[in-house]
Amino acid sequence: xxxxxxxxxxxxxxxxxxxxxxxxxxxxxxxxxxxxxxxxxxxxxxxxxxxxxxxxxxxxxxxxxxxxxxxxxxxxxxxxxxxxxxxxxxxxxxxxxxxxxxxxxxxxxxxxxxxxxxxxxxxxxxxxxxxxxxxxxxxxxxxxxxxxxxxxxxxxxxxxxxxxxxxxxxxxxxxxxxxxxxxxxxxxxxxxxxxxxxxxxxxxxxxxxxxxxxxxxxxxxxxxxxxxxxxxxxxxxxxxxxxxxxxxxxxxxxxxxxxxxxxxxxxxxxxxxxxxxxxxxxxxxxxxxxxxxxxxxxxxxxxxxxxxxxxxxxxxxxxxxxxxxxxxxxxxxx
Amino acid sequence: xxxxxxxxxxxxxxxxxxxxxxxxxxxxxxxxxxxxxxxxxxxxxxxxxxxxxxxxxxxxxxxxxxxxxxxxxxxxxxxxxxxxxxxxxxxxxxxxxxxxxxxxxxxxxxxxxxxxxxxxxxxxxxxxxxxxxxxxxxxxxxxxxxxxxxxxxxxxxxxxxxxxxxxxxxxxxxxxxxxxxxxxxxxxxxxxxxxxxxxxxxxxxxxxxxxxxxxxxxxxxxxxxxxxxxxxxxxxxxxxxxxxxxxxxxxxxxxxxxxxxxxxxxxxxxxxxxxxxxxxxxxxxxxxxxxxxxxxxxxxxxxxxxxxxxxxxxxxxxxxxxxxxxxxxxxxxx
Numbered sequence: 001x002x003x004x005x006x007x008x009x010x011x012x013x014x015x016x017x018x019x020x021x022x023x024x025x026x027x028x029x030x031x032x033x034x035x036x037x038x039x040x041x042x043x044x045x046x047x048x049x050x051x052x053x054x055x056x057x058x059x060x061x062x063x064x065x066x067x068x069x070x071x072x073x074x075x076x077x078x079x080x081x082x083x084x085x086x087x088x089x090x091x092x093x094x095x096x097x098x099x100x101x102x103x104x105x106x107x108x109x110x111x112x113x114x115x116x117x118x119x120x121x122x123x124x125x126x127x128x129x130x131x132x133x134x135x136x137x138x139x140x141x142x143x144x145x146x147x148x149x150x151x152x153x154x155x156x157x158x159x160x161x162x163x164x165x166x167x168x169x170x171x172x173x174x175x176x177x178x179x180x181x182x183x184x185x186x187x188x189x190x191x192x193x194x195x196x197x198x199x200x201x202x203x204x205x206x207x208x209x210x211x212x213x214x215x216x217x218x219x220x221x222x223x224x225x226x227x228x229x230x231x232x233x234x235x236x237x238x239x240x241x242x243x244x245x246x247x248x249x250x251x252x253x254x255x256x257x258x259x260x261x262x263x264x265x266x267x268x269x270x271x272x273x274x275x276x277x278x279x280x281x282x283x284x285x286x287x288x289x290x291x292x293x294x295x296x297x298x299x300x301x302x303x304x305x306x307x308x309x310x311x312x313x314x315x316x317x318x319x320x321x322x323x324x325x326x327x328x329x330x331x332x333x334x
Numbered sequence: 335x336x337x338x339x340x341x342x343x344x345x346x347x348x349x350x351x352x353x354x355x356x357x358x359x360x361x362x363x364x365x366x367x368x369x370x371x372x373x374x375x376x377x378x379x380x381x382x383x384x385x386x387x388x389x390x391x392x393x394x395x396x397x398x399x400x401x402x403x404x405x406x407x408x409x410x411x412x413x414x415x416x417x418x419x420x421x422x423x424x425x426x427x428x429x430x431x432x433x434x435x436x437x438x439x440x441x442x443x444x445x446x447x448x449x450x451x452x453x454x455x456x457x458x459x460x461x462x463x464x465x466x467x468x469x470x471x472x473x474x475x476x477x478x479x480x481x482x483x484x485x486x487x488x489x490x491x492x493x494x495x496x497x498x499x500x501x502x503x504x505x506x507x508x509x510x511x512x513x514x515x516x517x518x519x520x521x522x523x524x525x526x527x528x529x530x531x532x533x534x535x536x537x538x539x540x541x542x543x544x545x546x547x548x549x550x551x552x553x554x555x556x557x558x559x560x561x562x563x564x565x566x567x568x569x570x571x572x573x574x575x576x577x578x579x580x581x582x583x584x585x586x587x588x589x590x591x592x593x594x595x596x597x598x599x600x601x602x603x604x605x606x607x608x609x610x611x612x613x614x615x616x617x618x619x620x621x622x623x624x625x626x627x628x629x630x631x632x633x634x635x636x637x638x639x640x641x642x643x644x645x646x647x648x649x650x651x652x653x654x655x656x657x658x659x660x661x662x663x664x665x666x667x668x
Contacts, residue, residue, distance in 0.1 A: 014477070019508075022501050023485055030484040086450060090443035109424035109487045112446060116420060117480035119450065123457055124473050139458050143348070146451035150364040151357055153443045167356050174353075 001044030001077050008074040009038050009081075012121050012128075033106060033114040034121070037081040040097040043334075046080060046184045047073035048325055053188020055318030056310055068129045069191035075125035075138065076184060082118035083145070083179075085111055090153055091237045092267055097228045133190045141183040148175025156238045159264050165245050169209055176215075177208020181302075181326065199309045206302030210330035213295035216241035217288055218334065220279065226334030232279050236270060238263050242294060247287040255281055299330030335378030335411050342408040343372050343415075346455050346462075367440060367448040368455070371415040374431040377668075380414060380518045381407035382659055387522020389652030390644055403525035405463035409472065410518060412456035417479070417513075419449035424487055425571045426601055431562045467524045475517040482509025490572045493598050499579050503543055510549075511542020515636075515660065533643045540636030544664035547629035550575035551622055552668065554613065560668030566613050570604060572597050576628060581621040589615055633664030 013034050017027050054069035055061075087093070088101035089108055095101060103111035126138050151171040155163065182204030186196035219234045220243065234241060248256060259278055262270050282288065303323060310319040335343075347368050351361050388403035389395075421427070422435035423442055429435060437445035460472050485505040489497065516538030520530035553568045554577065568575060582590060593612055596604050616622065637660060644653040 017481065019481075020500065020504055022498065023504050026485055026488050027481060029488065030481060083450075086446050090446055107487075107491050108442070110484060110491060112420050112424055113480055113483050113487060116417075116449075116453065117477060119453055120473055120476040120480070123469070127469055127473075135457070135461050139454055139461075142454040143451060146447055146454070147351065147353075147361055147364060149447050150444060151360055153447060154360050154363065157441050157444060164356065166354065170354055170357050 001038075001042055001047055002073075004070065005044065005047055005074050005077055006038060006041070008070060009078055009121075009125070010035060012074075012078075012124050013038075029106075030110075030114065033102065033110065034118055036102060036105075037084060037096065037118075038077070040099060042077065042080060042097065044077065045325075045329070046076050046180055049181065049184035049322065050076055050187050050191075052318055052322035052325055053185045054191040055188075056313040056315050056322050057189050057192035057194055058314035059188075059192045065191055065193065068131050069188065071125050071129035072131060072134055072187045072191055075122050075129065075134075076179075076187070078118060078122035078125055079138070079141070079179065082115045082122060085115035085118065087149070089115075090149070091233075091239075093233060093237070094230050095228065095233075098225075129191075131187075131190050134187060137183055137187055137190065141179050144174050144178040148172070151175070152239070155240055159238075161240075161248070161260060161263065163240060163245060165242060168240050168242055168245055171240070172209050172212045173205050176212040177205045180204075180211050181207045181329075185306075197309045199305060203302045203305035203309065206298045206305065207326050207329055210295040210299035210302060213242050213291050213298070214330050214332060216243055217292055217295070218332075220282060220288060222334060228334070232275065235275050235279060236267050238267070242291040243282055243287045246290050247282055247285050250285065250287075251281070295330045299327070303327060335372075335376055335381055336407075338404065339378065339381055339408050339411055340372060340375070342404060343412055343455075343459070344369060346408075346412075346458050347372075364444075364448065367436065367444065368452055370436060370439075371418060371430065371452075372411070374433060376411065376414060376431065378411065379659070379663070380410050380514055383515065383518035383656065384410055384521050384525075386652055386656035386659055387519045388525040389522075390647040390649050390656050391523050391526035391528055392648035393522075393526045399525055399527065402463045402465050403522065405459050406465060406468055406521045406525055409456050409459035409463065409468075410513075410521070412452060412459055413472070413475070413513065416449045416452035416456060419445055419452065421483070423449075424483070425567075425573075427567060427571070428564050429562065429567075432559075463525075465521075465524050468521060471517055471521055471524065475513050478508050478512040482506070485509070486573070489574055493572075495574075495582070495594060495597065497574060497579060499576060502574055502576055502579055505574070506543050506546045507539050510546040511539045514538075514545050515541045515663075519640075531643045533639060537636045537639040537643065540632040540639065541660050541663055544629040544633035544636060547576050547625050547632070548664050548666060550577055551626055551629070552666075554616060554622065556668060562668070566609065569609050569613060570601050572601070576625040577616055577621045580624050581616055581619050584619065584621075585615070629664045633661070637661060 014031050019027060050073045051069055059065045059069055084096060085102050088096055089103045089111055093101045094104065102114065126134055148171050152175055182201055185200040185204060189196040216234060220232065222231055224231050251259065258274060262274055262278065303326060306326060307323055310322065313319040348365050353361060384407045385403055393399045393403055418430060419436050422430055423437045423445055427435045428438065436448065460468055482505050486509055516535055519534040519538060523530040550568060554566065556565055558565050585593065592608060596608055596612065637657060640660060641657055644656065647653040
């Protein structure tokens with residue numbers, strides 16, 4: 001994320017506490033946990049969308065409205081960070097941004113607690129922005145994301161594989177589209193004091209699907225140095241993806257049996273050699289190309305819709321930058 | 335909690351979602367998870383303190399200010415509920431309010447997610463109250479509680495037993511006093527449109543310590559039917575308590591070695607017969623009486639301070655009810 005957003009995020013987080021020396025040292029560890037993920041540095045995709053949307057809606061750098069937009073962007077980054085801490089526990093992920101996940105460094109209990117605190121600091125940033133309607137926007141965003149997250153996790157928990165591509169897309173629209181695209185676009189309008197265009201939802205649903213499917217593709221074939229998470233992690237975590245659901249329709253009965261057998265095992269019980277076989281089957285199938293083509297079509301549709309919404313935007317240069325930023329979502333390499 | 339608060343809390347939570355049939359069923363399970371802990375029914379101690387404080391500060395039932403106080407009380411109950419969901423995971427507790435803890439019913443991942451969502455619904459209730467200053471109050475409350483929770487959990491995680499009674503009391507003041515007493519008292523004032531009396535902090539710190547120590551005592555000798563959690567659970571979870579820290583100063587070297595050996599084991603590895611021995615040693619020592627006497631003294635001090643603050647309160651009947659409610663904190667049986 002932008003240095004000025006990281007600076008704002010860190011300015012909200014404590015560094016010292018007025019407590020006796022005896023507990024100071026342990027609390028210093030806690031404060032360091034709160035700062036860890038933000039300092040590792042995310043790509044800041046969502047905050048960039050929000051700021052570009054604000055500018056496209058007429059917010060000028062240096063004004064009070066820009067200051068509000070920066071606080072909303074900071075809140076969005078804090079959202080991303082607390083969600084990732086909890087998400088990494090929920091998936092028992094190994095890595096985040098190229099380093100061990102927080103719960104692997106400090107244990108599950110302390111990491112849950114740090115995520116909860118960071119969640120509250122996110123609300124401090126929302127409050128600081130002072131933008132009418134922003135709080136409702138963050139509430140709706142968290143609720144949709146939690147619903148999608150529930151579906152994703154429940155399907156893993158219940159070993160549910162009799163799912164259609166439509167089920168997957170519904171999950172993704174909840175889990176990813178709102179916080180990645182729809183809400184950043186809407187918050188940009190609110191920062192400008194305008195009611196968000198309702199067509200942002202349809203555009204964001206298409207772009208969000210494109211973004212998540214691209215993420216699923218990168219999880220299989222990304223560059224480990226750039227991706228920041230373990231390649232193939234989705235298979236170890238038993239995640240549903242469009243690639244896997246598509247492949248299951250064409251796989252041989254034998255391969256399907258082997259796949260489902262592995263997916264019914266807990267992560268530590270999975271056989272890494274067999275998972276590597278499955279990884280190769282997926283790569284050799286047409287399913288990665290199928291999913292990427294689906295993502296490309298969704299991206300195209302979303303971009304067209306977004307360009308249409310923005311055609312009368314007050315700042316056309318910013319609008320073009322916004323369209324450029326979403327164009328990267330479905331084709332990014334990391 | 336009061337039926338009218340439960341009703342308000344449930345009115346914020348979703349029961350149906352405009353999603354395709356295929357995911358409806360799983361989302362219905364998620365909605366039920368959000369409602370589970372609130373429906374189990376807590377004692378509502380904190381919301382009662384808040385409402386009594388509001389009345390003592392002059393808020394009259396049926397007014398707009400009372401409506402605001404009810405929403406703040408609802409938010410406080412939602413805070414308690416999401417914190418308990420996460421707390422039960424962090425401690426790997428077995429029971430909550432006489433039933434299995436949420437993560438024991440649905441797994442850790444889904445329970446973390448449900449707690450996060452309930453956290454956001456808490457903010458919806460704070461927002462609904464529309465009371466200036468309330469958001470800052472909830473932010474400070476969560477931050478202090480998370481700091482205390484970190485100390486509590488970190489001492490378990492790091493097998494830290496070289497602690498003084500002062501360390502324990504510092505942890506308790508952060509973990510318990512703010513959300514149990516100080517913030518409910520302050521929110522009552524804010525609901526009345528008044529600046530909270532700063533002496534509420536000192537009163538609440540004393541009363542919060544009394545409350546937590548009483549809880550530690552009940553965890554050892556409470557009536558299982560009333561207490562709602564497993565008796566002796568703190569020992570299995572390796573929790574620091576004033577009772578244990580006091581007992582460690584007087585225990586024989588042999589008993590101390592046995593105790594520390596058990597406390598260095600993970601919960602499932604602990605020997606239940608040995609834990610039962612330790613439980614008996616604690617009960618037979620003077621340390622339970624010592625802790626209860628300390629709690630009684632703190633309660634007395636807190637009540638005197640509170641009575642002093644409230645002597646000019648506009649509604650003396652409500653003020654007396656408030657003092658009566660806090661009196662129960664340190665002497666309750668469940």
